[in-house]
Every structure is written in C-alpha cells, then in structure tokens.
Amino acid sequence: MRTQDGSSRGLVQALADRGIFGILIIILVGIAGYYLLPNNLALLTRITATALLVLSIDLVTGYCGVATLGHAALFGAGAYGAGIASAHFGINEPISMTLIGAAAGALAGLISGFVILRAHGLAQLVLSIAVVHLAHEAANKASGWTGGSDGLSGIAPGAIFGVFEFDLWGRTAYVYGIVLLVLVFALLKILVRSPFGMLARGVREDSLRIAAMGASAHSVQMRMYVISGIVAGIGGALSAISTQVVGLDSLSFTLSAQSLVMLVLGGVGSLYGAIIGTVVFMFFEDTVSAANPFHWLTIVGALLILVVLFAPKGLYGSAIALSSRLTRRKSA
Amino acid sequence: MSALLDVIHLKKSFGGLAVTNDVSLSLAPGDRVALIGPNGAGKTTFVNLVTGNLKPDQGRVLIGGEDVSAMKPAERVKRGLIRSFQVTRLFQDMTPEEHVAMAVLQRDGRSGRMFGHYAGKRQVMEEVGSILDLLGLSALAHLKVREIAYGQQRLLEIAVAMALRPKVLLLDEPAAGVPHSETTRIEKALDMLPAELAVLMIDHDMDLVFRFAKRVVVLAAGTVIFDGSPQAVTADQRVREAYLGSYGHAGSAA
Numbered sequence: 032m033r034t035q036d037g038s039s040r041g042l043v044q045a046l047a048d049r050g051i052f053g054i055l056i057i058i059l060v061g062i063a064g065y066y067l068l069p070n071n072l073a074l075l076t077r078i079t080a081t082a083l084l085v086l087s088i089d090l091v092t093g094y095c096g097v098a099t100l101g102h103a104a105l106f107g108a109g110a111y112g113a114g115i116a117s118a119h120f121g122i123n124e125p126i127s128m129t130l131i132g133a134a135a136g137a138l139a140g141l142i143s144g145f146v147i148l149r150a151h152g153l154a155q156l157v158l159s160i161a162v163v164h165l166a167h168e169a170a171n172k173a174s175g176w177t178g179g180s181d182g183l184s185g186i187a188p189g190a191i192f193g194v195f196e197f198d199l200w201g202r203t204a205y206v207y208g209i210v211l212l213v214l215v216f217a218l219l220k221i222l223v224r225s226p227f228g229m230l231a232r233g234v235r236e237d238s239l240r241i242a243a244m245g246a247s248a249h250s251v252q253m254r255m256y257v258i259s260g261i262v263a264g265i266g267g268a269l270s271a272i273s274t275q276v277v278g279l280d281s282l283s284f285t286l287s288a289q290s291l292v293m294l295v296l297g298g299v300g301s302l303y304g305a306i307i308g309t310v311v312f313m314f315f316e317d318t319v320s321a322a323n324p325f326h327w328l329t330i331v332g333a334l335l336i337l338v339v340l341f342a343p344k345g346l347y348g349s350a351i352a353l354s355s356r357l358t359r360r361k362s363a
Numbered sequence: 364m365s366a367l368l369d370v371i372h373l374k375k376s377f378g379g380l381a382v383t384n385d386v387s388l389s390l391a392p393g394d395r396v397a398l399i400g401p402n403g404a405g406k407t408t409f410v411n412l413v414t415g416n417l418k419p420d421q422g423r424v425l426i427g428g429e430d431v432s433a434m435k436p437a438e439r440v441k442r443g444l445i446r447s448f449q450v451t452r453l454f455q456d457m458t459p460e461e462h463v464a465m466a467v468l469q470r471d472g473r474s475g476r477m478f479g480h481y482a483g484k485r486q487v488m489e490e491v492g493s494i495l496d497l498l499g500l501s502a503l504a505h506l507k508v509r510e511i512a513y514g515q516q517r518l519l520e521i522a523v524a525m526a527l528r529p530k531v532l533l534l535d536e537p538a539a540g541v542p543h544s545e546t547t548r549i550e551k552a553l554d555m556l557p558a559e560l561a562v563l564m565i566d567h568d569m570d571l572v573f574r575f576a577k578r579v580v581v582l583a584a585g586t587v588i589f590d591g592s593p594q595a596v597t598a599d600q601r602v603r604e605a606y607l608g609s610y611g612h613a614g615s616a617a
C-alpha cells in the first residue's frame with residue numbers, strides 16, 4: 032500500500048508487504064540450517080516439503096475459509112505424480128518431475144475442490160476426510176503403479192541442470208527444496224496481495240457480501256483450490272525426489288490433520304504463520320520423540336492446548352498482535 | 364418494456380406468516396421511490412426476494428425486461444441490480460479503500476487478477492478516492508473497518524453500492540445508525556447518483572423520505588397499501604391506520 036508520508040517507515044512497510052523480509056529470512060535460515068545441522072539435512076528437507084503442504088492448506092483455509100482435513104490428497108498426488116513419472120516413465124529430470132507433481136496436485140485440487148465445495152461447515156469437513164481416505168484407498172489398490180503398502184520405489188532423479196547430483200547427504204535435495212520454497216513463497220506473496228487475494232479474503236469473511244458485489248464465492252474457492260493443489264503438489268514432488276520413495280502415508284488422514292495442526296500452531300491466514308508452524312512443530316516432534324519416544328504425543332498435545340488457549344491466533348499471529356499493541360502504547 | 368425493474372406478484376410466507384403478500388412493483392429509469400412501512404412489514408424480505416437472497420414462493424423478477432427469477436444474487440448484480448444491507452455487512456479486517464477498490468475491480472471484471480496491487484492502478488485509485496471523498500471517508504481510508512464508527516460503516520456500505528455502478532439501487536435503511544449530523548452526507552451522495560438510475564430506498568426517517576422520494580410505496584403486513592405521491596401519503600387513511608398499529612404485525616396467511 033502506498034503510504035502518504037513516503038518516509039523510511041513507508042519503505043519498510045512496502046518491503047514487508049512484498050514479502051522481501053520473508054524471502055531473506057527463509058534464505059538466511061536455509062543457509063544457517065545447511066551449516067549448523069549438516070547431519071540433519073534430510074529432516075530439514077522434510078520440513079521444507081511439509082511447509083509447502085501447510086502453505087497450501089493456508090491458501091484454502093486461511094485465505095478462503097474452507098475447512099479441510101483431507102489436504103494430503105493434493106500432496107500425495109504430487110508425490111505419486113513425480114514418483115511414477117520417474118519409476119515408470121523414466122522421466123528423471125528433477126525439474127520436470129517437480130512440474131509433473133505440480134500438475135498432478137492441480138488436478139487433485141480440482142477434483143477435491145469439486146467435491147468439498149459442494150458442502151459447507153461440518154459437512155465440508157467430513158467430505159474432505161472422505162476424499163483423502165478414498166485417495167489413500169485408490170493408491171493402495173493400484174499397487175501396480177504405486178507399489179501399494181510397500182511404497183513406490185525405483186525413483187531415480189538425475190542431476191539438476193545435469194550438474195548437481197543428488198548426493199548421499201541430501202545437500203542437493205536440501206538446497207533444491209529451499210529454492211522451491213523461496214520461489215513459491217514469493218509467488219504466493221504476489222497472489223495474496225493481488226485483487227484475487229483480496230477477493231479471497233472477502234469470501235472467507237462474508238460470502239453473502241461477496242455475492243452482493245457480483246462475485247461468485249464458489250468460483251473463487253475453486254480457483255484457490257487448484258492453486259493450492261499446485262503448491263501441495265510441488266511439496267509432494269520435493270518429498271518424492273529427496274527421499275526417492277513414496278509411501279501411502281503421504282496420502283493419509285494423519286498427515287492432513289497434522290499439517291492443519293501446524294497451520295493453527297503458526298497462525299491461520301498468514302504465509303509466515305504457515306512456515307513458522309511447520310518448523311516449530313516438526314523440530315519439536317523430532318526433538319521430543321527422540322528424548323521421550325513414549326510420551327512425545329502427549330507433550331505435543333499439551334503444547335497445542337497451550338497455544339490454542341493462550342495464543343489463539345497462533346505463534347505468528349499472536350506475536351504480531353503483541354508487537355502492535357506495544358508500539359501503539361509507546362506512541363500513545 | 365421501459366421499466367428497469369419489474370416485480371410481478373411476489374409471494375413469500377415464513378411458516379404460515381405471509382410476509383410478502385402478492386407484491387408487484389415497477390421501477391423506471393430516474394425513479395426515486397421510498398418504500399416505507401411499520402417494523403416487520405416485510406420491507407427487507409421484499410429486497411431479499413428481489414435480489415435473489417431469498418426464494419419466493421411465487422412471482423417473478425425482471426431486470427430490463429429479462430426474467431432473472433432463476434438467477435443467483437451475483438448474476439443479478441452483474442445485470443445492475445445492487446443492494447445495500449440494513450445491518451452493515453462489511454469485511455472487518457479490510458479498509459474502506461480496499462472495499463471500494465474491490466467493488467470497482469469486480470465491476471470492471473478485473474477482481475480475478477492474480478498479480479499486481481490495486482494501488483498501482485491509477486484509474487482505480489482515482490475513482491476510489493473520489494467515492495470515498497464524496498462520502499467523507501477519505502481520512503479513514505486506511506483504517507480497518509472494525510476500527511471505524513458504525514455511522515461511518517453505514518456510509519461505506521453506500522460507497523460500495525455506488526462503486527458497483529448500479530442501474531437499479533435498493534437501499535435498505537441507509538440512514539439507520541447514522542448520526543443525524545451525517546445524514547446530509549447520505550443525501551449528498553444520493554444526489555450525485557446518475558439521473559437515469561432507478562433507486563428504491565427504505566427508511567423510517569420521514570424527513571429524508573420526503574426530500575428524496577418522488578413516489579412513496581407503503582407496505583403493511585406484506586401488502587402494498589399505498590403507491591403514490593409523497594403529498595398524498597400522509598393524508599391516506601389506510602396508511603394512518605397501518606402506522607397506528609392495526610397493520611403493525613403481519614397477518615396470518617389464509
């Protein structure tokens with residue numbers, strides 16, 4: 032937004048609106064992760080892929096007001112799309128695999144959007160659960176293509192640009208993941224600022240009002256579902272490329288529910304919230320489950336209850352609310 | 364047909380209560396009509412039936428001669444039928460500027476653009492600026508709706524309707540909740556509307572009604588009991604009775 036004073040604060044605001052800080056922070060944290068946790072790059076790449084899924088949920092839930100517990104269907108479609116392209120069709124070029132994953136995700140988004148958007152509220156939630164269960168079952172049955180419960184193996188991504196081989200330590204995969212995340216984040220930042228992004232926020236708040244302006248809430252949500260499918264599909268493809276195996280868990284209700292939890296933890300309706308929620312949840316899960324393999328779920332549950340009770344806007348949302356309250360008090 | 368809006372034999376009852384009882388009404392270009400009636404007479408229900416927010420039990424709605432009875436609200440809006448809400452419906456987390464910009468972009472078929480920001484479009488910003496200015500909202504352009512007073516939200520509700528460039532405008536109590544000192548703003552805005560537009564305004568403020576309307580329609584218990592000039596309405600016996608309470612509550616359907 033253009034500010035009248037044009038001061039340095041206006042510039043800071045303009046940069047923030049365009050997500051420049053977010054991009055810089057992702058890159059810096061990405062570099063730090065590479066050097067500080069060189070033995071955990073596989074975990075970090077898994078976090079990156081999941082962050083794409085959580086961002087994708089945020090697009091439909093946070094920006095469009097659609098309740099879903101079945102979003103892993105879109106992520107899984109991307110993972111199987113990229114995996115099958117490599118294992119069955121010999122398409123091993125990583126960028127092509129990623130694009131195929133994105134296309135598969137978009138298609139899955141179109142189909143699940145078509146089903147889920149028929150209903151509202153609780154019925155919508157139930158439909159979304161049905162969608163992910165059906166997708167899971169379909170992948171299980173089509174074991175000739177997907178490897179069924181054994182998982183899809185034989186994925187052999189080639190070198191990126193024919194130069195960067197996927198190494199044993201997962202360095203290439205990690206860097207590739209961070210690059211994808213930065214690109215997606217930058218594009219989504221443009222999307223949510225655009226007229227379409229504004230319309231979507233309107234749909235979330237009051238679809239009757241949107242209709243009174245002559246726009247169709249359903250069409251907005253449908254378009255957002257396809258975009259969200261592209262993002263989740265890229266996440267799925269990244270997961271397939273980096274682990275070189277795709278399991279049925281990538282299409283599961285558990286993953287759907289967990290990623291929604293991550294979104295709530297970070298803050299619904301903000302791209303930053305989605306990423307922060309994913310990083311915090313997955314690090315926490317990794318640390319706590321290593322320290323206490325028996326009670327880690329209890330601890331995660333307790334953390335969630337704390338956040339929902341004391342920071343209902345999520346970690347990011349509450350931090351923003353707190354800081355704006357502090358600055359207002361200072362200026363008053 | 365020269366009418367912009369034709370409402371033909373509209374009927375609606377809620378569980379045996381005839382809230383709209385065979386109402387017909389036409390609006391021609393340039394009409395300035397006030398729809399009045401006691402509380403619960405069925406005025407808002409009538410608007411909801413015309414816009415498609417409610418489905419009538421019987422009757423038809425035509426816009427510019429085209430039957431829109433089967434169309435959704437958004438499709439009727441695209442044909443120029445715009446309404447405002449009696450109880451403000453705005454996006455709490457958005458600014459007045461964003462509201463009006465969204466309306467302008469939507470009207471021009473550009474609200475689906477996925478890149479760029481409306482503030483970068485000079486034409487849009489100029490139009491948004493002039494509409495906000497007209498309603499005295501310029502100083503609040505960048506505040507969130509939840510931070511501005513209810514009276515100002517009412518003005519924004521009108522700004523959004525105007526930005527959609529209606530052919531037929533239905534205003535449901537635009538002045539309700541607006542402090543008396545601010546109602547002149549609304550009148551000024553109404554004066555600025557293009558002459559060829561047809562406007563139907565619901566309001567309880569008789570001063571406003573008499574200054575604005577060239578024709579008054581009185582609804583009581585779901586039935587039109589008067590349709591004529593503002594001069595004649597106060598003298599009408601049935602209207603007097605209605606306001607004294609004998610028609611105050613909708614009667615039971617036969």
Ligand SMILES: Nc1ncnc2c1ncn2[C@@H]1O[C@H](COP(=O)(O)OP(=O)(O)OP(=O)(O)O)[C@@H](O)[C@H]1O
Pocket residue numbers: 377382400401402403404405406407408409449613
């Ligand atoms: N959805 C609904 N279901 C049942 N009854 C309804 C519904 N909407 C309105 N009514 C009833 O219909 C009658 C007319 O309501 P309406 O809101 O149209 O009146 P109104 O003329 O706009 O009144 P006011 O001047 O108070 O705004 C009232 O008795 C109301 O209780």
Ligand SMILES: [Mg+2]
Pocket residue numbers: 406407408449535
């Ligand atoms: Mg009313």
